[in-house]
Each structure stands twice: as C-alpha cells, then as structure tokens.
Amino acid sequence: MVQYQAVDRTLAALADPTRRGVLERLGRQGSASVSELAEPAGMSLTGMKKHLRVLEEAGLVSTEKVGRTRRCSLGPKRLEDVQAWMDSYRLMLEERFDRLEELLGRTEGDSP
Amino acid sequence: MVQYQAVDRTLAALADPTRRGVLERLGRQGSASVSELAEPAGMSLTGMKKHLRVLEEAGLVSTEKVGRTRRCSLGPKRLEDVQAWMDSYRLMLEERFDRLEELLGRTEGDSP
Numbered sequence: 001m002v003q004y005q006a007v008d009r010t011l012a013a014l015a016d017p018t019r020r021g022v023l024e025r026l027g028r029q030g031s032a033s034v035s036e037l038a039e040p041a042g043m044s045l046t047g048m049k050k051h052l053r054v055l056e057e058a059g060l061v062s063t064e065k066v067g068r069t070r071r072c073s074l075g076p077k078r079l080e081d082v083q084a085w086m087d088s089y090r091l092m093l094e095e096r097f098d099r100l101e102e103l104l105g106r107t108e109g110d111s112p
Numbered sequence: 113m114v115q116y117q118a119v120d121r122t123l124a125a126l127a128d129p130t131r132r133g134v135l136e137r138l139g140r141q142g143s144a145s146v147s148e149l150a151e152p153a154g155m156s157l158t159g160m161k162k163h164l165r166v167l168e169e170a171g172l173v174s175t176e177k178v179g180r181t182r183r184c185s186l187g188p189k190r191l192e193d194v195q196a197w198m199d200s201y202r203l204m205l206e207e208r209f210d211r212l213e214e215l216l217g218r219t220e221g222d223s224p
Binding site: 007008009011012014015016017020023024027028030074078079082083085086089090092093096 | 123124
C-alpha cells in the first residue's frame with residue numbers, strides 16, 4: 001500500500017509539462033534557483049514554487065536554502081518505481097499475447 | 113504541445129492504484145464488464161465508471177456496449193509515450209553523469 005502511494009505521487013508529479021521540464025533542466029545543468037526555473041517557463045515565482053513542492057514531495061527534486069536563494073537539484077528518486085510498474089505491466093501483456101498465439105497455433109494445428 | 117497533453121493524460125490516468133489495477137486485470141483476462149471490475153476493487157459502479165472514463169479518455173481502455181452491459185478491454189494506447197519520455201530522461205541523466213565522470217577523470221589526471 002505504501003509502495004502504491006509512492007508510485008501514485010511520482011506519476012502525478014510527472015503528469016505536467018512544466019514539472020517534467022524542471023526535471024529535464026535540473027538533469028542537464030545540475031542545479032538552479034527558483035527564479036532561474038520560473039523565467040524560461042514563463043511562470044511566476046509563486047507558480048513555480050507550487051510545482052517544486054509537488055516534485056519535492058515526490059522525492060524528485062531537493063531544495064536547499066543557500067544565503068537568500070533556494071537552490072534546486074534532482075532529488076533521491078530516480079523513477080525506478082514507475083519503471084518497475086511499466087516493466088511488469090509490459091511483461092504481463094507479452095505473456096498474454098504469447099498465450100494467445102500459442103492457443104491460436106494449437107487451434108490451427110487441430111484443423112485438417 | 114499536443115504530444116505533451118497526451119503524455120499528461122496518460123500519466124495522470126496511471127497515477128491511481130485502482131486504475132492501474134483495471135489495466136492489469138484487463139491485460140490478464142482480455143475483457144470484463146463494469147461490475148466485474150468494480151466488485152474486486154470494492155467499488156460502486158458509479159465510482160468505477162468515473163475511473164473508466166479517465167482511462168478511456170487517455171486511450172488506455174476501450175468500452176463497448178454489448179446488449180445491456182458494457183464490456184471493457186485495453187485501448188489502443190500502450191504507454192509508448194510515457195516510456196519514450198522515461199527513456200529520453202534517463203539517457204539525458206546518463207550523458208550528464210558521463211560528462212561529470214570525464215571531467216573528474218581529467219581533473220584527477222591533471223594533479224601530480
């Protein structure tokens with residue numbers, strides 16, 4: 001259940017182009033201040049702070065107060081839980097298609 | 113932009129354990145009625161219908177009226193867009209780590 005909630009939070013955090021953009025930017029350049037993230041996104045500081053809070057709660061971003069500014073960088077979370085669910089879902093679908101193919105092959109083999 | 117919105121919808125649709133459970137169930141058994149999906153999830157028909165609408169709008173589930181019941185099955189969407197974003201994000205992180213390692217190696221090589 002706890003695991004489920006964590007995946008939920010990660011997926012919900014990713015379900016927004018601004019937030020995915022922040023992750024991509026931090027991934028490329030390492031760290032940025034809130035205003036450095038807000039400006040290219042055409043967003044107010046308050047708006048960006050809300051997005052950062054969602055990302056921080058999901059563990060995808062870490063923030064640290066340095067002097068008078070807040071530096072943001074990628075958090076400890078690396079999307080492993082989302083990838084794990086995607087992998088198990090795809091595997092399940094593949095197994096099902098394999099079984100269907102096998103069944104189809106058997107049925108075709110049965111006909112004269 | 114259109115592509116972005118589609119990924120948003122897919123991710124938001126996946127950000128719920130009931131909805132992921134529906135996908136897993138339909139993946140395993142092919143198709144199910146709304147009540148067959150609602151019962152094991154301990155959910156009302158109305159509640160399940162809301163979840164199904166979100167999944168249907170994201171293209172993850174298709175529903176079809178058969179007589180007096182509605183049959184649900186997996187939709188045309190196969191999470192390719194989410195996987196594509198995850199892959200490009202991971203690649204970007206890997207490239208960054210490679211650059212950092214290279215930089216570190218060069219700096220260490222410079223020292224006597």
